[in-house]
Amino acid sequence: MVFGKYLFWTNTLSCGILMASGDLIQQEIERYYGAYKNKHYDWKRTGRMFIVGLALGPPQHVFYRMLDQRIPKRDFKSISKKIILDQSVVSPFCINFFFIGMGYLEGHTWDEIVSEIKRKFISVYMVGINKNYFKRKMVKTILFTPLLIMA
Structure with missing residues (x-):
């Protein structure tokens, strides 16, 4: 509560x-x-x-509250939309926010922060996508393997 x-x-x-x-x-x-x-x-x-x-x-x-209000269903299509929005909107925002916040707190200049984002953004973003993809595969394997064995 x-x-x-x-x-x-x-x-x-x-x-x-x-x-x-x-x-x-x-x-x-x-x-x-x-x-x-x-x-x-x-x-x-x-x-x-x-x-x-x-x-x-x-x-x-x-x-995420807005996402749940706009896409309230929990079916495959709705969850897929949420995942796509998460990866295409939230992930880039969070990565940039992280670099800007850490750079600022570490005392870097704006130009240094932008340079770091340009150097690292794509690799960080791709690692995030790959890890999320493999996590979903692992979860699916764990969830559905018992069903295949019982069939």
Whole structure:
């Protein structure tokens, strides 16, 4: 009940917490593989991720609520539309927002931020599309394999 009553704030805070948690996991992976030389966590970096996540929470909340209102059905066609809109509208927005927010918080100039977006946007976007594609394939396999075995 609490989450439903305060859904906007729950989604916003969740976005910040997930971004910060993801950064801590990434730092651990970087340390494990030797890419991150520091023995301690970079809490400032994690804090920046938390702030960007908090800032990303509200627009995502509004977009997904609007999407559910405009496309309320849960059939294959409706879900496909939602996925296409998510990948074609939300993903590019979030990627750009991330680079702009992190660049600003790290003290970069606008020209440096734009340069980084130009260098990295396509590869980040494609990784997101590929990961989402493979996640859906994996979920479908897990969901439908028992049905095939029982048939």
